[in-house]
Amino acid sequence: MSYLQIRNVWKTYEDNVILEKLNFTIEKGEFCTLIGPSGCGKSTFLRMLLGQDTPSRGTILLEDQPLSSEPGSDRGVVFQKYTLFPHLKALENVMLGLEMEHSPLLGKVFGSTRKRIKEEAMVMLKAVGLEQSAHKYPSELSGGMQQRLSIAQALVKKPKILLLDEPFGALDPGSRADMHVLVRGLWQTYGLTVFMVTHDVKEAFELGTRLLVFDKVRNDPHAPNAYGATLVNDIKLDRNKRKYKGETYDTINETPVA
Amino acid sequence: MRLINLNAGRFTPLLKILPFVILALIYWIAADARHALNPEDKLLPTFEAIGDAIKIMVMEPDELTGEPILYTDTVASLSRIAQGLGIATIIGLIFGIVQGTLPLFRALLSPFSAAISLIPPIAILPILLIIFGLDESAKVALIVIGVAPFLVRDTQQYSMELSEELLIKVQTLGASTWQIILRVVLPHVMPRLLDALRLSLGAAWLFLITAEAIASSEGLGYRIFLMRRYMEMDVILPYVAWITLLAFVMDWSLAVIIRKVFPWYRKEKK
Numbered sequence: 388m389s390y391l392q393i394r395n396v397w398k399t400y401e402d403n404v405i406l407e408k409l410n411f412t413i414e415k416g417e418f419c420t421l422i423g424p425s426g427c428g429k430s431t432f433l434r435m436l437l438g439q440d441t442p443s444r445g446t447i448l449l450e451d452q453p454l455s456s457e458p459g460s461d462r463g464v465v466f467q468k469y470t471l472f473p474h475l476k477a478l479e480n481v482m483l484g485l486e487m488e489h490s491p492l493l494g495k496v497f498g499s500t501r502k503r504i505k506e507e508a509m510v511m512l513k514a515v516g517l518e519q520s521a522h523k524y525p526s527e528l529s530g531g532m533q534q535r536l537s538i539a540q541a542l543v544k545k546p547k548i549l550l551l552d553e554p555f556g557a558l559d560p561g562s563r564a565d566m567h568v569l570v571r572g573l574w575q576t577y578g579l580t581v582f583m584v585t586h587d588v589k590e591a592f593e594l595g596t597r598l599l600v601f602d603k604v605r606n607d608p609h610a611p612n613a614y615g616a617t618l619v620n621d622i623k624l625d626r627n628k629r630k631y632k633g634e635t636y637d638t639i640n641e642t643p644v645a
Numbered sequence: 646m647r648l649i650n651l652n653a654g655r656f657t658p659l660l661k662i663l664p665f666v667i668l669a670l671i672y673w674i675a676a677d678a679r680h681a682l683n684p685e686d687k688l689l690p691t692f693e694a695i696g697d698a699i700k701i702m703v704m705e706p707d708e709l710t711g712e713p714i715l716y717t718d719t720v721a722s723l724s725r726i727a728q729g730l731g732i733a734t735i736i737g738l739i740f741g742i743v744q745g746t747l748p749l750f751r752a753l754l755s756p757f758s759a760a761i762s763l764i765p766p767i768a769i770l771p772i773l774l775i776i777f778g779l780d781e782s783a784k785v786a787l788i789v790i791g792v793a794p795f796l797v798r799d800t801q802q803y804s805m806e807l808s809e810e811l812l813i814k815v816q817t818l819g820a821s822t823w824q825i826i827l828r829v830v831l832p833h834v835m836p837r838l839l840d841a842l843r844l845s846l847g848a849a850w851l852f853l854i855t856a857e858a859i860a861s862s863e864g865l866g867y868r869i870f871l872m873r874r875y876m877e878m879d880v881i882l883p884y885v886a887w888i889t890l891l892a893f894v895m896d897w898s899l900a901v902i903i904r905k906v907f908p909w910y911r912k913e914k915k
Contacts, residue, residue, distance in 0.1 A: 460818060466813075473913040484818035484819060487819055487824045487828065540814075540818070541814075544817070544818055
């Protein structure tokens with residue numbers, strides 16, 4: 388069976404239909420990008436994948452199991468901003484997820500476990516190019532560096548799927564291009580399954596192996612909320628992206644970990 | 646040059662001291678003038694008289710306790726205010742975080758604590774005196790009741806300031822409710838709570854001195870109100886200065902603690 392299955396998913400708020408008849412599957416290792424006009428339910432869909440919201444109808448299965456109705460460590464996420472812990476240094480931000488896994492009571496570990504976790508987090512920081520900033524607070528990092536850190540934070544938990552919600556929307560074009568190279572590189576080295584929402588069409592085409600488009604197909608001018616958006620386009624992009632763009636990643640990732 | 650662009654530069658320390666010097670000067674001139682008319686004047690004692698009074702209250706043991714009165718009073722008052730603020734902080738922390746983080750408990754407790762915070766604390770001082778008598782606990786309880794509701798409401802507000810994204814993120818890192826409170830909410834709230842505590846120092850002193858004036862046998866507030874009967878301004882004035890200094894030192898120590906223990910806090914605020 389497919390890795391992530393979206394089966395006849397609808398989302399309605401009272402009389403407003405936001406999303407209707409969503410039916411598609413995503414395979415392990417795909418890099419899906421989702422675009423659509425604003426208000427087409429992209430964010431609503433991502434909220435459902437995250438567990439912040441549940442479908443009004445239909446089910447979403449991850450590895451044949453229904454998604455839990457609250458966020459969990461099987462789904463990692465990177466938002467546009469506000470997702471770093473301001474009181475923790477960069478390295479500690481990455482360590483946090485691992486620490487909580489090992490210490491249910493204190494959420495903090497000591498001694499040899501701490502050392503091991505620290506090393507693991509450091510590897511992740513290196514992978515996103517932040518080893519120099521390990522001991523800085525998030526407020527001392529630039530916007531691009533903060534997003535790198537946020538990615539490292541999510542990846543260290545080895546999520547089954549990585550959800551990106553317009554992660555580069557607040558960045559300047561230069562750091563955005565750097566981030567594209569980084570994310571593609573990480574996707575390749577770690578064999579990630581990525582689902583990214585963006586409103587940058589170019590970005591969606593460049594990064595993804597598959598492009599999904601949400602839009603309304605029916606529209607009643609007298610009842611604008613009667614019909615929701617659905618999947619109108621499902622484009623397979625270059626299947627060999629992993630291999631043939633390989634040289635770009637190697638420059639940022641000398642030591643693949645996975 | 647516009648006034649908003651003018652800076653005192655190296656004269657800044659001088660400017661800071663200036664109002665204090667002027668105040669002392671005005672007092673000195675006024676006291677001098679009154680004493681020229683009436684050498685027995687009690688309203689504005691001269692600096693010499695104040696100095697003599699300070700010497701007595703700092704050096705000479707009291708007949709009752711065997712300790713100088715300033716020492717006995719300071720220890721009594723500081724211990725009450727420390728206990729009161731300590732208990733209020735713990736209440737503020739626990740209830741504030743619970744109400745701010747857990748919607749179930751917010752629904753249950755938030756209107757209740759908002760109502761409690763509207764009770765004028767002095768109005769229930771008689772009740773406290775009836776319940777606790779002239780015991781220490783009545784004075785401590787007044788400070789707690791006066792300060793805690795304010796800290797609870799502030800802490801609740803701070804806990805609710807945490808962005809939704811951050812709370813989602815920490816859940817995707819596998820955190821339990823307890824871990825979220827311990828590793829995310831608590832560090833976020835702590836420096837802000839200490840800031841709120843600084844702001845409530847004035848109220849705490851107010852309640853302490855009120856309680857001591859009404860029912861006590863030692864303490865800074867008790868002494869001031871006792872001396873009022875004899876118009877001993879040479880004791881009252883240094884006591885007021887001493888209380889002000891104590892309040893200032895408490896405020897300043899809290900500021901230092903916040904800066905040292907939570908170095909990220911000011912940076913985040915910028």
